Amino acid sequence: MDERWQRPRGTQDILPDDAARVEYLRRLVSSVAQLYGYGRIETPVFEQTAVFVDGVGDGTDIVQHERYSFVDAGGVALTLRPEGTAAVARAYVENGLSAWPKPVRLYYWAPMFRRERPQKGRYRQHQQYGFELYGSPEPSADAEVLLVARRLLAGVGLVPQVLVNSLGCEVCRPGYRAALVAYFEKHGPDLCEDCQRRAAANPLRVLDCKQDRTIAQGAPDIADFWCVACRAHQDAVMALVADQGLSVVREPSLVRGLDYYYRTVFEVHDSSLGAQSTVLGGGRYDGLTARVGGAPVPAVGFAGGVERLLMAAGRRIPGEGVPRAYVAQVGPGREAWRVAELLRDAAIPTEVDLMARSLKAQMKEASRRAAVVVLAGGQEWEAGRVAVRGLRDGRESEVPLGGLADVVRTWLDEGQEGE
Template identity: 35%
Template sequence: MINPLRGMKDLTFEEARRFEYIVATSSQIARRYGYRYIETPILEETALFKRSVGESSDIVGKEMYQFEDKGGNDVCMRPEGTAGVVRAFISAKLDRQQGKHKFFYYGPMFRYERPQKGRLRQFHQFGCESFGEESVYEDFTLIQMLTQIFDALGIGYTLQINSLGCPTCMPDYRTQLVGFLEGVKGHLCEDCNRRITTNPIRTLDCKNESCQHHLSAAPRITENLCESCQSDFETLQRLLDEAGIAYEVDSNLVRGLDYYSKTAFEFVSDAIGAQSAIAGGGRYDRLVEFLDGKPTPAIGFALGIERIMELVQMPKAPREGYYMGAMTPEALSSILRLAARKRLSDTVTIEYASKGFKSHMKGADKAHARYAVLIGENELKDGTIWIKDMEKNTEETRRVEDGDF
């Protein structure tokens, strides 16, 4: 027997239903905020991710499905969605227009990690990217949209926010932080020592307790923001307060991808194990430029569909459509004709085998059909069908007219 590869899963039945429901609910809400669907390739040039996600990140450093294709190209299965959308934005030359563009997407992402609860090698994200909007009101709106999505899905969460600064204030802060880190480097773990040169900000969210202890006195980005960043961060908090959206400021919240600046946020659940982030995002005003586009402010988020599948409150599936069956073999051709007609507008399940009444009733129940439609000898003779509403428990015999009933 051939099993799926490690860290890859089939979704069927109830799981597939959850998946569809999350995508449908999220898409519907995103559309209300002006987002439109975008589909980008799963396979991209490796350079795209190296330049956007960042070579210092673990994702690019050790988790990518990277290989050479038959044409000798260095390619990668996308490990996240933003890079591809930004690349598509630039490829379509939308960066040369002045307008605002909002896109949503969903689909598989690939990271070669050790699987565990809430972490697969092929997993799915739903995401939104907003281009051309500089205002912090957009940051707020995006967060608001996420709360609306989670509320619609019946999911509880904690919202954490931070500001990562911008090219004006970040370099100074970074220098300050490196200075501090050099002073305590003897007490920090191996990873953090490496990060001092590769990506010092990442030390802040090191999970090592000893590191956290020694980093507690580290300078905080939120206390070293430039005027513009500071004022935007304050505005964001005021807007959230006014909207009644609860949040925590976590100055150690550092997104794992290098491209974020200013607003960064994360939605966390305490009900799904160690992999608790259910959505994350932030502003990436410099990314379009890094990928050779014209400077364009942008902000986005992604949510992890599999993680949310464990939390979503599903509405009860109603009985739907028709179950049709014959109680005498001669009636099957009538069943087929009627089914074809009904299928122009409704879901129809056909039982090809001629069976007893009770057996058909069981079949209709199992098919979760709203209506059971049967033809026996009497009905065939009279040109009628017998139909029962499985929910209301009402039944009648109807005449077939114009091939329909």
């Protein structure tokens, strides 16, 4: 295989069967969005680089190492969108949505690009759906977004175990950070290599270390540093979702790698995904709008990976499986075409032979691709009728052309119920 014609690393071709599942998820997302009043927003696939560098934070991996950036012919620095939240924040500011009645509920479904090393559940181009709720600083906003996530996952048969934490605010986070840094300095030599680096760059991340949990476990807990407001906020969110029967567990080591998070953060994991076990993640990001040229606005939201949701849901979502009708041509002539168009007029998915196959071969093809076959042509045709046969149950009938669509439709519907 000539390497020139291979798809770029970490990208994927989605063939009809999987594409049908993706389509199913897309519908699920949009129906849940509608249920809670979230309107779809679409933003460009690329943005000026500053949107992500300033919005997401230039200390994060996705802007530091994983950017697909280029300079266009006009000398403008552009970057393929690595995540949705910063882009939506930019659009919120640019289009003056701050003037809309609050809260403003938005959702998106779009391709994202990150130049990472691919593995299970991690691609250089992947799709994400996300929900963004702007304008409300209330715990109820955090809670609503969690309920949206639950309903979405329930739609594919998953009962989520949600992990939550609060990263505090500008009042209490500095104190915690200082305590953490002091703690890690004391244990400096015992930290793994990565963590020595992280301790300086972003100490909260060390909590997340998988090498050696013992040091992280002994670290100070942010819960002991929350200010009164942050504690009250966190407690209220927990209480609200618990009230709706959603089980959430506080995970002190949950931090998340994007700079814009503030107070609430949460994740949902699924064991079927291997190491990239995050199905969806999000949190509160009050003030993100200020990083992209607007006034600070409170906001919460989350994003999930389509490919990961697909993996977690597995066979629970249907692939390509539309039961179809197939019209076989008996003898020479083009009666099959006429009948096929007739069925399509009645909105019945129908196929006909394009391979100049024998009747026998057409039957074989029909049994593979369809649930009902219609035989057009020959003697019955002379009498104004066509033969219909159910390929699953073998039943057969001869009907006049005029009544064909109704018969085919009923047979297809009945076949559906049996599965």
